[in-house]
Amino acid sequence: MPRETFQDDGRIRTFMEGTDFYRMTPQSNLKTGSTLYVLANDAGSYIAYSPNAAQPMGLCDLEAGTYLLRWFDTVDGDTIEQVLAVAAGDQTWSRPPEIGPEAALCLKRLDGVTSQ
Numbered sequence: 001m002p003r004e005t006f007q008d009d010g011r012i013r014t015f016m017e018g019t020d021f022y023r024m025t026p027q028s029n030l031k032t033g034s035t036l037y038v039l040a041n042d043a044g045s046y047i048a049y050s051p052n053a054a055q056p057m058g059l060c061d062l063e064a065g066t067y068l069l070r071w072f073d074t075v076d077g078d079t080i081e082q083v084l085a086v087a088a089g090d091q092t093w094s095r096p097p098e099i100g101p102e103a104a105l106c107l108k109r110l111d112g113v114t115s116q
Helices: 003-017
Strands: 031-033 037-041 045-050 057-062 065-073 079-086 089-093 103-109
Touching (some): 057 103
Antiparallel strands (some): 065 103
């Protein structure tokens, strides 16, 4: 197996281990913008993915609150974190310039959610 395959696997594994993906289910009805796939749980955690985030990525029906946004470049493994106040409803965010167009975005609500 090529070395790059192992490197890719390690980067993706590291990103996913920083999430609670094991509590999420596919919820494509929450996608908006250039988001193609969404995993979500009721505790205010989401993972959005786009193979081409030339346009902003987004989620529908968010609750208002403070969220940690962790952007992940699926090609080179770069990660950027932001803490933002998010209004209720449908929201989109432009990926940081350091993150390539194939991107994942993990959102975790930081306030008002009881841990499960």
